[in-house]
Amino acid sequence: MRRKASLVILLLTLGILLALAGLSDRVVIGGFLRVESESIRNRMMDFSAILHREAETLAAFARDYATWDETAVYLRDANPGFVTSSISRVTFDQIDGFFLFDRDMAIRLALARGPTGETVEAGVGEVLRVRDLARAALESRTGAALTRLVDEGHLVLVAACAVRPTSGNDVRSGILVHTRSFSPAALDALLRGTDIRISMHRPGESGPPDVREAARRLSPRAPTWSTPLSDGRVAGHLFLAGAGGAPAGLLRIESARDLFAHGRRAFRVFLLTLAAVCVLFGIPAAWLVGRLVRADVARSEGEDRFRAVTESARDAIFAVRDDRIVSWNRGAGLTFGHAPGDILGRSPALLFPPEQNDEIAEALALLRAPATDPMLGVPREVWALRRNGQEFPAEISVGTWNTREGEFRSVILRDITDRRRDEAALRASETKYRIISNHTSDWELWTAPDGRLLYTSPSCEQITGRPAQAFLDDPDLVRKIVHADDLPLLAGHCGHDASAGRVDEIEFRILHRDGGVRWIAHTCLRVYDDGGTYLGIRTSNRDITARRSAEDEKARLEEQVRTAQKLESLGVLAGGIAHDFNNLLVGVLGNAEMALDADLPASVRESLEGIRSAGSRAADLVRQMLAYSGRTPTTLRSIDVDAALRESMPLLRAAIGHRIELDLAGSPGTPPVEADPAQIRQMALNLIVNAAESFGERTGVVRVRIRCVHAGPGFFEGAILHDRLHEGAYVAIEVEDEGCGIADAELPRIFDPFFSTKFTGRGLGLPVVLGIVRAHHGNIRIRTAPQRGTCVTAYLPAAGVGGPAGPAPSPPAISSWKGSGLVLVIDDEDLVRDVARRMIERMGFQVITAGDGVEGIRLFRERAAEIRAVVLDLTMPRMDGEATLREIRAIRRDVFVILASGFTERDVSAALRNDPAVLFLQKPFRQPLFVDRLRKASEGSTAGPAPAAPPGG
Numbered sequence: 001m002r003r004k005a006s007l008v009i010l011l012l013t014l015g016i017l018l019a020l021a022g023l024s025d026r027v028v029i030g031g032f033l034r035v036e037s038e039s040i041r042n043r044m045m046d047f048s049a050i051l052h053r054e055a056e057t058l059a060a061f062a063r064d065y066a067t068w069d070e071t072a073v074y075l076r077d078a079n080p081g082f083v084t085s086s087i088s089r090v091t092f093d094q095i096d097g098f099f100l101f102d103r104d105m106a107i108r109l110a111l112a113r114g115p116t117g118e119t120v121e122a123g124v125g126e127v128l129r130v131r132d133l134a135r136a137a138l139e140s141r142t143g144a145a146l147t148r149l150v151d152e153g154h155l156v157l158v159a160a161c162a163v164r165p166t167s168g169n170d171v172r173s174g175i176l177v178h179t180r181s182f183s184p185a186a187l188d189a190l191l192r193g194t195d196i197r198i199s200m201h202r203p204g205e206s207g208p209p210d211v212r213e214a215a216r217r218l219s220p221r222a223p224t225w226s227t228p229l230s231d232g233r234v235a236g237h238l239f240l241a242g243a244g245g246a247p248a249g250l251l252r253i254e255s256a257r258d259l260f261a262h263g264r265r266a267f268r269v270f271l272l273t274l275a276a277v278c279v280l281f282g283i284p285a286a287w288l289v290g291r292l293v294r295a296d297v298a299r300s301e302g303e304d305r306f307r308a309v310t311e312s313a314r315d316a317i318f319a320v321r322d323d324r325i326v327s328w329n330r331g332a333g334l335t336f337g338h339a340p341g342d343i344l345g346r347s348p349a350l351l352f353p354p355e356q357n358d359e360i361a362e363a364l365a366l367l368r369a370p371a372t373d374p375m376l377g378v379p380r381e382v383w384a385l386r387r388n389g390q391e392f393p394a395e396i397s398v399g400t401w402n403t404r405e406g407e408f409r410s411v412i413l414r415d416i417t418d419r420r421r422d423e424a425a426l427r428a429s430e431t432k433y434r435i436i437s438n439h440t441s442d443w444e445l446w447t448a449p450d451g452r453l454l455y456t457s458p459s460c461e462q463i464t465g466r467p468a469q470a471f472l473d474d475p476d477l478v479r480k481i482v483h484a485d486d487l488p489l490l491a492g493h494c495g496h497d498a499s500a501g502r503v504d505e506i507e508f509r510i511l512h513r514d515g516g517v518r519w520i521a522h523t524c525l526r527v528y529d530d531g532g533t534y535l536g537i538r539t540s541n542r543d544i545t546a547r548r549s550a551e552d553e554k555a556r557l558e559e560q561v562r563t564a565q566k567l568e569s570l571g572v573l574a575g576g577i578a579h580d581f582n583n584l585l586v587g588v589l590g591n592a593e594m595a596l597d598a599d600l601p602a603s604v605r606e607s608l609e610g611i612r613s614a615g616s617r618a619a620d621l622v623r624q625m626l627a628y629s630g631r632t633p634t635t636l637r638s639i640d641v642d643a644a645l646r647e648s649m650p651l652l653r654a655a656i657g658h659r660i661e662l663d664l665a666g667s668p669g670t671p672p673v674e675a676d677p678a679q680i681r682q683m684a685l686n687l688i689v690n691a692a693e694s695f696g697e698r699t700g701v702v703r704v705r706i707r708c709v710h711a712g713p714g715f716f717e718g719a720i721l722h723d724r725l726h727e728g729a730y731v732a733i734e735v736e737d738e739g740c741g742i743a744d745a746e747l748p749r750i751f752d753p754f755f756s757t758k759f760t761g762r763g764l765g766l767p768v769v770l771g772i773v774r775a776h777h778g779n780i781r782i783r784t785a786p787q788r789g790t791c792v793t794a795y796l797p798a799a800g801v802g803g804p805a806g807p808a809p810s811p812p813a814i815s816s817w818k819g820s821g822l823v824l825v826i827d828d829e830d831l832v833r834d835v836a837r838r839m840i841e842r843m844g845f846q847v848i849t850a851g852d853g854v855e856g857i858r859l860f861r862e863r864a865a866e867i868r869a870v871v872l873d874l875t876m877p878r879m880d881g882e883a884t885l886r887e888i889r890a891i892r893r894d895v896f897v898i899l900a901s902g903f904t905e906r907d908v909s910a911a912l913r914n915d916p917a918v919l920f921l922q923k924p925f926r927q928p929l930f931v932d933r934l935r936k937a938s939e940g941s942t943a944g945p946a947p948a949a950p951p952g953g
Contacts, residue, residue: 037234040236041236044237045224054180063144067163097110098177099111099178101131101177108174130160133158134177143161144162148240148248150248160177161175161178162175196253200249210227211237218237218250222239229254238250311329311330315414316332316335317410318410319401319408319411320348320411336385336387337386348367348411351413352385357382359380360382362375363382384396394414395413399411440457441462442540443460444538447539453475454536456472462543463541464510465512466481482508482509486509489506490522505521507520517545519547520542520543524539525538585615586924588611590927592608593926594927596609636674639672640670640672649664652684652685655688655692656702659700660695660701661700662701670707673731674799682772683794686765687735689765691736691739694739694789694790695738698739704736707731708732708798711725711727711730715727728797730778731797732793735791735792738789740786741784742782743786747782751770817935818843818844821868823846824848824871825840826853826856826870826873828851833851836930837849852878852879853879853883856870864895868937869896869937870888881899881901885918897915897918899918901922905922919933921933
């Protein structure tokens with residue numbers, strides 16, 4: 001068999017060689033010429049399309065520039081800047097010309113671009129060449145013309161268009177001509193040819209015989225013609241139409257290859273190759289025949305093995321030929337219940353329900369489909385029918401099986417009843433858990449052991465502002481959105497080796513897509529299956545921003561309450577001490593001043609002056625305590641803080657010594673404030689002295705800056721006082737030094753009364769500053785660092801209208817004024833009653849005294865008609881001053897009452913009740929002020945008693 005096949009192959013090979021040897025090389029070469037001619041014609045058609053496209057482009061350029069408003073302006077105004085600013089910057093792919101004619105065909109602009117790209121003035125020949133076309137275009141109905149011409153071996157495309165404005169009217173102010181010249185090299189580049197030569201010929205121009213023949217043959221209807229040349233080359237010709245279809249020239253393309261020589265070489269190479277193949281063909285042919293025989297044996301053995309495999313398979317496997325079942329394996333009998341003898345030779349349609357759906361119909365159609373059908377081998381799910389009539393779901397796959405007997409269709413069918421049941425249970429489970437995870441407000445994540453993100457719940461978009469797909473595309477996005485300060489916390493949390501079932505929770509911040517910060521409660525759980533295999537990490541993230549904000553707000557409010565309670569407690573303590581101390585100072589200062597009125601020896605007067613001086617200093621201390629408690633007497637005026645402090649510069653410089661330099665700088669336009677000038681100076685003095693003392697023995701500079709700031713929402717967060725202040729303009733008084741700074745442990749106590757780190761300090765400097773700022777409804781902020789200095793900024797609300805500060809009122813001078821009548825003194829302090837009695841008696845009055853309000857009311861009721869004035873203490877046991885005043889008014893409403901208190905007039909304003917017959921006297925009172933109040937009360941009192949006020953009046 002092998003010998004016969006080899007002999008047949010050898011005879012066929014010899015026959016082919018003899019047939020090829022009988023062929024003439026001219027026949028082969030003729031075929032080459034036909035192929036080359038067809039190629040040349042195709043190139044001519046391509047070139048014709050290229051020229052048409054270039055002409056359309058040129059016409060579009062001309063039309064755009066002709067309708068350009070600046071072109072019309074140039075023709076009207078002859079603006080020389082038009083050339084340099086517009087035309088000279090225009091660049092094109094080829095060498096171009098640009099011409100403008102007015103309506104009288106006078107040339108107004110002629111430019112050309114050379115081969116190197118520079119713009120030069122066009123010559124006279126170019127102008128004359130395009131003038132006729134310009135005149136025709138101007139006179140034409142459309143105002144445009146397009147033509148081709150051949151000049152000096154170049155192909156020139158010419159487009160002309162009438163210049164008209166873009167407004168829409170057809171007023172033609174001139175004609176614009178745009179030319180583009182193509183050299184043979186440029187045309188060769190357009191065709192991208194490497195084996196052709198291009199030339200151009202004008203009409204009637206003498207040339208090669210094929211050119212003259214082409215000029216005779218070609219016309220607009222037959223624009224291309226090709227012909228072989230005598231030297232084995234092929235020449236192609238393209239008719240170039242000008243204006244109105246008149247011939248403008250011919251374009252000639254000549255192949256550069258000698259087809260005769262090329263064809264002979266190719267034929268010789270072919271014969272040599274064929275002879276070599278024939279020589280070597282015997283051995284491969286014999287090998288191929290042997291391989292075919294072995295393949296036939298292997299196919300037979302493979303079929304036997306295939307039958308053995310199919311018989312042992314549990315799936316139903318059967319073969320179909322001509323719509324009849326021709327093989328039936330054991331698995332098919334178990335699946336359908338048919339014995340081989342009952343089913344072989346019958347139609348496979350018996351295996352499917354009678355009511356066939358589209359899937360069953362398509363599966364049966366594949367049994368008759370050709371072997372090239374792409375659906376062969378693609379599994380699909382159908383319903384199958386057992387012998388007992390039971391329908392069951394199955395997966396069927398139809399393939400092609402070739403044997404020696406012919407082509408069969410192999411069918412593999414698998415019962416998928418159990419799989420369908422498992423898939424339904426799995427879908428139900430997935431649906432249940434997906435509903436839970438997709439509708440929870442927590443952000444759930446599932447990370448594979450290799451770090452891939454397997455699942456993220458949709459709630460991540462609500463928490464982070466980013467869709468779930470963004471996290472699936474970039475698993476590292478979870479770490480990227482974590483706040484930079486919290487990354488170490490998250491890295492340490494996720495890096496530990498937690499055991500199965502252990503849940504760890506941390507709280508950290510993430511960056512929302514809108515730029516905001518969200519707080520996240522993060523829990524991790526490492527998950528393992530029943531066999532102990534690590535499956536990954538299940539993560540749950542809950543947005544706790546609202547809770548953290550509430551906790552922070554609660555902590556802030558609690559801190560405000562603690563601070564307010566502390567300040568209030570210390571203020572009450574300081575106010576109470578000041579009140580009691582004021583009563584003592586009334587006795588000290590009053591007795592000293594009355595003693596100084598007597599004629600005493602110089603040594604005694606010196607001692608009394610010392611007592612009065614010490615009492616005055618004690619009164620200053622009391623005022624500082626009252627200032628801390630916010631109860632300092634204030635006289636509010638609209639003042640310029642910068643001007644007020646500059647007036648006090650001599651005092652301020654003297655207070656800090658010569659080693660420290662004081663630098664005061666204000667900002668222009670700083671508004672005034674409603675404040676007590678004395679208290680503002682006191683506040684600045686305390687801050688500047690503290691700053692100067694922070695330098696110790698060193699020299700330095702204390703800088704005071706005054707500027708206006710706008711307090712918006714949250715401006716005073718972190719300030720010392722937690723009062724809710726109004727938004728708006730504030731004047732900031734900033735005192736800055738580069739001294740020793742304040743230690744962190746001491747910073748919370750610096751505003752406590754009597755706390756001081758200096759040996760000689762009394763601890764009232766900063767508490768007084770705090771009291772003054774609080775009394776003026778302002779706030780204070782401190783920025784400090786040990787060994788780096790301190791900056792204290794006091795904020796006072798700006799006044800609506802400012803004015804210069806007026807002079808502070810001076811206390812009334814001591815006078816020798818005398819009065820007469822009866823005065824009632826009501827005070828629970830014996831020392832105060834005694835001093836007041838003696839001062840009043842020295843003024844010529846009679847005095848009666850009472851130790852409390854009850855006794856005072858009794859005395860007033862008995863002698864109401866005689867009493868000209870009442871000196872009443874506000875704070876007393878049994879009946880306080882306010883209740884006593886109401887009873888006095890009920891008895892006699894016109895009597896003047898001098899209300900004395902260690903507190904400020906603002907604190908007792910409710911007791912004054914806007915009563916013009918009530919005068920306020922601040923303790924400790926000095927003799928001149930007491931005389932002034934008593935004089936006003938005596939002069940304003942009536943001679944006799946007035947009717948009593950109605951109850952409750």
